[in-house]
Amino acid sequence: MVKIGEPVPAFKLPATGDQELGLNSFAGQQLVLYFYPKDNTPGCTREGQDFRDHFAAFQAANTAIVGVSKDSVRKHENFCAKHEFPFDLIADEDEVLCKIFDVIKEKNMYGRKYMGIERSTFLIDATGVLRAEWRKVRVPGHVEAVLEAAQA
Numbered sequence: 001m002v003k004i005g006e007p008v009p010a011f012k013l014p015a016t017g018d019q020e021l022g023l024n025s026f027a028g029q030q031l032v033l034y035f036y037p038k039d040n041t042p043g044c045t046r047e048g049q050d051f052r053d054h055f056a057a058f059q060a061a062n063t064a065i066v067g068v069s070k071d072s073v074r075k076h077e078n079f080c081a082k083h084e085f086p087f088d089l090i091a092d093e094d095e096v097l098c099k100i101f102d103v104i105k106e107k108n109m110y111g112r113k114y115m116g117i118e119r120s121t122f123l124i125d126a127t128g129v130l131r132a133e134w135r136k137v138r139v140p141g142h143v144e145a146v147l148e149a150a151q152a
Contacts, residue, residue, distance in 0.1 A: 001102040007128050009100055015090045016076045021066065023128050030063040030131075030150055034121040035103045039071045039079035039089075043119070043139050048085055050143035055086045062126070063150040068092050069117060103135075123149050 002008050012022035023031070034051065036044040051058075051065050058065055065087040071079070076089035090097065098104050098117060105118040119139075123132040123146065132149045134142065 002100055002130050004130050004133060006130055008124050008130055011097055011100065013090045013092055013096060014073050015066070015088045016073060016080050017088055019088070021088060021090055023124070026064045026066075026124075027128075028062075028126055030061070030126055031124040032058065032063055032065045032121060032146055032150065033068055033097070033101070033124065034065070034119075034146075035068045035098065035101065035117050036119055037117045038069060039075045040082070044069070045079075045083060047119070047137075047139045047142065048079070048083055050139065051087065052083065052085050054143050054147055057147055058150060061147070061150045063123075066090055068097055070095065070098070101133075121146055 008023055010023055012020050015021040036047055038044055048067060067089040070093055071091060073091045076091055080089060092098055095104060101122060103118050103120045104115055107114055107116045118135060119137040121134045121137060122130060125131045
Protein backbone atom coordinates (compact mmCIF):
# COMPACT_ATOMS: atom_id res chain seq x y z
CA MET A 1 0.00 0.00 0.00
CA VAL A 2 1.37 3.40 -1.03
CA LYS A 3 1.53 6.15 1.61
CA ILE A 4 1.57 9.95 1.34
CA GLY A 5 5.04 11.15 0.37
CA GLU A 6 5.94 7.87 -1.37
CA PRO A 7 6.22 7.26 -5.12
CA VAL A 8 3.28 5.40 -6.63
CA PRO A 9 4.32 2.04 -8.15
CA ALA A 10 4.12 1.79 -11.93
CA PHE A 11 0.93 0.32 -13.35
CA LYS A 12 -0.71 -0.14 -16.76
CA LEU A 13 -4.38 -1.10 -17.06
CA PRO A 14 -7.09 -1.14 -19.73
CA ALA A 15 -9.13 2.03 -19.98
CA THR A 16 -11.77 3.77 -22.03
CA GLY A 17 -10.81 4.97 -25.50
CA ASP A 18 -9.28 1.57 -26.31
CA GLN A 19 -6.08 2.40 -24.43
CA GLU A 20 -3.91 1.20 -21.58
CA LEU A 21 -3.19 3.86 -18.99
CA GLY A 22 -0.39 4.00 -16.47
CA LEU A 23 1.32 6.55 -14.30
CA ASN A 24 3.70 7.43 -17.15
CA SER A 25 0.66 8.37 -19.29
CA PHE A 26 0.41 11.50 -17.14
CA ALA A 27 4.09 12.47 -16.80
CA GLY A 28 4.53 16.17 -16.14
CA GLN A 29 1.08 16.72 -14.67
CA GLN A 30 -0.71 15.95 -11.46
CA LEU A 31 -3.16 13.06 -11.44
CA VAL A 32 -6.40 12.61 -9.52
CA LEU A 33 -7.24 8.91 -9.23
CA TYR A 34 -10.71 8.45 -7.86
CA PHE A 35 -11.97 4.98 -6.94
CA TYR A 36 -15.70 4.33 -6.92
CA PRO A 37 -17.79 1.18 -6.37
CA LYS A 38 -19.87 0.80 -9.56
CA ASP A 39 -20.83 2.49 -12.84
CA ASN A 40 -24.34 3.94 -13.12
CA THR A 41 -25.18 3.91 -9.41
CA PRO A 42 -26.49 7.18 -7.91
CA GLY A 43 -23.44 8.18 -5.80
CA CYS A 44 -20.91 7.12 -8.44
CA THR A 45 -22.81 8.95 -11.17
CA ARG A 46 -23.01 12.13 -9.08
CA GLU A 47 -19.27 11.97 -8.27
CA GLY A 48 -18.37 11.50 -11.95
CA GLN A 49 -20.64 14.39 -12.93
CA ASP A 50 -18.99 16.62 -10.30
CA PHE A 51 -15.53 15.81 -11.70
CA ARG A 52 -16.91 16.44 -15.21
CA ASP A 53 -18.37 19.80 -14.17
CA HIS A 54 -15.03 20.91 -12.67
CA PHE A 55 -12.89 19.40 -15.45
CA ALA A 56 -11.76 22.77 -16.90
CA ALA A 57 -10.59 23.96 -13.48
CA PHE A 58 -8.56 20.76 -13.00
CA GLN A 59 -7.04 21.22 -16.46
CA ALA A 60 -6.10 24.80 -15.55
CA ALA A 61 -4.30 23.34 -12.49
CA ASN A 62 -2.35 20.92 -14.78
CA THR A 63 -4.23 17.99 -13.25
CA ALA A 64 -5.62 14.96 -15.09
CA ILE A 65 -8.58 12.99 -13.73
CA VAL A 66 -9.06 9.23 -14.00
CA GLY A 67 -11.85 7.18 -12.44
CA VAL A 68 -11.25 3.58 -11.35
CA SER A 69 -13.67 0.75 -10.61
CA LYS A 70 -13.82 -3.00 -11.15
CA ASP A 71 -16.34 -2.61 -13.99
CA SER A 72 -15.32 -3.71 -17.50
CA VAL A 73 -14.08 -1.30 -20.18
CA ARG A 74 -17.35 -1.87 -22.07
CA LYS A 75 -19.42 -0.77 -19.05
CA HIS A 76 -17.07 2.19 -18.58
CA GLU A 77 -17.48 3.25 -22.24
CA ASN A 78 -21.28 3.29 -21.82
CA PHE A 79 -21.03 5.15 -18.48
CA CYS A 80 -18.71 7.79 -20.02
CA ALA A 81 -20.90 8.26 -23.09
CA LYS A 82 -24.13 8.50 -21.09
CA HIS A 83 -22.76 11.23 -18.80
CA GLU A 84 -20.33 12.89 -21.25
CA PHE A 85 -17.27 12.42 -19.04
CA PRO A 86 -14.26 14.23 -20.59
CA PHE A 87 -11.82 11.95 -18.71
CA ASP A 88 -10.97 8.27 -18.88
CA LEU A 89 -12.03 5.39 -16.65
CA ILE A 90 -9.73 2.47 -15.81
CA ALA A 91 -11.11 -1.06 -15.60
CA ASP A 92 -9.40 -2.64 -12.57
CA GLU A 93 -11.15 -6.00 -12.82
CA ASP A 94 -8.26 -7.84 -11.11
CA GLU A 95 -7.93 -5.22 -8.32
CA VAL A 96 -4.33 -4.33 -9.22
CA LEU A 97 -4.70 -0.60 -8.50
CA CYS A 98 -7.22 -1.28 -5.74
CA LYS A 99 -4.53 -3.23 -3.87
CA ILE A 100 -1.83 -0.58 -4.44
CA PHE A 101 -4.13 2.02 -2.84
CA ASP A 102 -5.78 -0.37 -0.33
CA VAL A 103 -9.36 0.56 -1.24
CA ILE A 104 -10.98 -2.91 -1.02
CA LYS A 105 -12.86 -2.97 2.27
CA GLU A 106 -15.58 -5.02 3.89
CA LYS A 107 -18.94 -3.44 3.17
CA ASN A 108 -22.41 -4.15 4.48
CA MET A 109 -25.60 -3.81 2.45
CA TYR A 110 -28.94 -4.93 3.87
CA GLY A 111 -27.12 -7.08 6.40
CA ARG A 112 -25.04 -8.84 3.75
CA LYS A 113 -21.27 -8.43 4.12
CA TYR A 114 -19.06 -8.35 1.03
CA MET A 115 -15.72 -6.94 -0.15
CA GLY A 116 -15.90 -3.89 -2.39
CA ILE A 117 -14.32 -0.56 -3.29
CA GLU A 118 -14.45 2.09 -0.59
CA ARG A 119 -14.97 5.44 -2.34
CA SER A 120 -11.50 7.06 -2.18
CA THR A 121 -9.53 9.72 -4.05
CA PHE A 122 -5.77 10.21 -4.41
CA LEU A 123 -3.75 13.18 -5.65
CA ILE A 124 -0.42 12.26 -7.27
CA ASP A 125 2.08 15.00 -8.13
CA ALA A 126 3.83 15.49 -11.48
CA THR A 127 6.77 13.33 -10.33
CA GLY A 128 4.57 10.34 -9.39
CA VAL A 129 4.54 10.90 -5.61
CA LEU A 130 1.30 10.53 -3.62
CA ARG A 131 0.52 13.95 -2.10
CA ALA A 132 -3.01 13.65 -0.66
CA GLU A 133 -5.72 11.09 -0.05
CA TRP A 134 -9.39 11.13 0.83
CA ARG A 135 -10.97 7.93 2.15
CA LYS A 136 -14.59 7.04 3.02
CA VAL A 137 -15.58 9.87 0.68
CA ARG A 138 -18.99 11.52 0.90
CA VAL A 139 -19.81 12.91 -2.54
CA PRO A 140 -21.25 16.39 -1.75
CA GLY A 141 -18.39 18.93 -1.66
CA HIS A 142 -15.71 16.30 -2.29
CA VAL A 143 -14.63 17.38 -5.78
CA GLU A 144 -14.23 20.97 -4.61
CA ALA A 145 -11.89 19.81 -1.81
CA VAL A 146 -9.80 17.79 -4.29
CA LEU A 147 -9.66 20.76 -6.69
CA GLU A 148 -8.47 23.03 -3.87
CA ALA A 149 -5.63 20.59 -3.09
CA ALA A 150 -4.70 20.31 -6.79
CA GLN A 151 -4.50 24.10 -7.07
CA ALA A 152 -2.39 24.48 -3.91
